[in-house]
Amino acid sequence: MRRFSCPECGSQVHFDNSRCEACSSSLGYAASIDQVLVVPGHTDSAGTVAPEHLFCANRDLIGCNWLQETPNAAGLCQSCLHTVKIPDITDPEKLLRWGRLERAKRRLFYALIKFNLPLAIEADYSEGSLRFELLGDEFHPDGMKKRVMTGHDDGLITINIAEADDAIREKNRTAMGEPYRTLIGHFRHEVGHYYWDKLVDQAGVIEMFRACFGDERRDYSDSLKHYYANGPAQNWTNSYVSAYASAHPWEDFAETWAHYFHMVGGLETAYAYGLNPQPLQDGALPLVQLADPYHVVDFDQLVEHWVPITVAMNAMNRSMGNRDYYPFVLSLDISEKMKFIHRVIKDHL
Ligand SMILES: [Zn+2]
Ligand SMILES: [Zn+2]
Ligand SMILES: [Zn+2]
Structure with missing residues (x-):
């Protein structure tokens, strides 16, 4: 997540804020342009309504601070x-x-x-x-x-x-x-299951999926029953990002897909706050921040930058007595699976 500031007074505001704490401006997030905007009140006594950016109808109900950018009958973001x-x-x-x-x-x-x-x-x-x-x-x-x-x-x-x-x-x-x-x-x-249907389940891609994750045609409910009765595959940490991922190739894909999102979202947040830990070894090349983790082409760069951040964040959490921020280990096999997902997302293969 990147950082945002109030367009009216420049104070820092957060992704979920509907109001600037400093100047009380009414704020709304416009997803199509990734900007927090100051929006004149929609319940203004003079009946003022910002024509292009209406608040989501769920704003008062559950505090949704997104704007309704495409007019729709329900008035939702x-x-x-x-x-x-x-x-x-x-x-x-x-x-x-x-x-x-x-x-x-x-x-x-x-x-x-x-x-x-x-x-x-x-x-x-x-x-x-x-x-x-x-x-x-x-x-x-x-x-x-x-x-x-x-x-x-x-x-x-x-x-x-x-x-x-x-x-x-x-x-x-x-x-x-x-x-x-x-x-x-x-x-x-x-x-991840939804995008598997949309982007992976097609000729030319499914073969690559099977080479990486295994054959998803094996019976799904039997596989889950087996998982719940017998626990995860032996040595699952070598090849799976979580124990549950070892239950069936579909679950492996969804778990790894989620993980790819954790990594890219985490990198964006870390950079937004200047967190870019450097290698300890003498003479090691400095790690220069990636411009935009969502659009990095070289997958290996993502992992190279992500791992030191997770080590730093785990150290931060341990220093507060909290559980690890990132209780995972990325093996080579898992990286290969994430690389496949990276390609699916980049190319919509
Ligand atoms: Zn403000
Ligand atoms: Zn909404
Ligand atoms: Zn699932």
């Missing part, structure tokens, strides 16, 4: 208009959880737009298009519980909003033995 189902927001807790999920989702969309990945700018709720349902488990009067399973199916991404509760997510993380579990991680993973 590009991120919100991809959400087709939301929980029962008469329940304040569910409203809060939905808001947290949308906040993480805007960071996903920020990256999708920066990567120039194919993405609808208008509402498209047809089969196969990218849609989200953010729903909670339902408890029926007879005591039955209808569980919402997080996952992807033909463009439809479902996230259980319970994950937006820190205590629940942490409990799930521990139960699954995962070193890392976040809302943004869920979105990056699930959207």
Whole structure:
């Protein structure tokens, strides 16, 4: 994430800010130009409405600070208009959880737009298009519980909003033995399945995928059952970015895809704050910041710059007594898989 400043007074503002804390200007993020803009109030008593940049209709409800850039009937920004189902927001807790999920989702969309990945700018709720349902488990009067399973199916991404509760997510993380579990991680993973359908599942690309990740035609539900019954593949850390990635080539792809997003997004943030750790060895060449990590052509440069940042960030977190920022090790095999994803994103192979 890059840094932003208030166009009115120049103070630093954050990606999620709807208002400048210093001068009280009303702010909105215009995704198409990657700028925070000062927008005259839409509820102005004189009826002033900025004609080109209207606030997202979810602004007051959940604090979405994006602008509605393509007029649409629902009055939503590009991120919100991809959400087709939301929980029962008469329940304040569910409203809060939905808001947290949308906040993480805007960071996903920020990256999708920066990567120039194919993405609808208008509402498209047809089969196969990218849609989200953010729903909670339902408890029926007879005591039955209808569980919402997080996952992807033909463009439809479902996230259980319970994950937006820190205590629940942490409990799930521990139960699954995962070193890392976040809302943004869920979105990056699930959207990886969507782009697999769009960009990888075609002649000329699928063969390269199989050479790298294995054959996805092996039975998916049997593979997952096997994973949950027997745990990850032996020595999985040699070839997989997470234990779960070893369950099936589709999951490996989604996990590695999410990881590629972590790396590029992390690099952009590090550079925005001047974090560019240098090698310790005498005579080692200095690492010069990459101009724009989202558009670097040479994949190896990304890894070369990313690893020292993760070491520095882990050291920062340990100095505060926190868990590691980056609890992963990038093996050669994993790098090769990320390189494939890099090519898919760059070339839409
Ligand atoms: Zn300001
Ligand atoms: Zn919005
Ligand atoms: Zn998955």
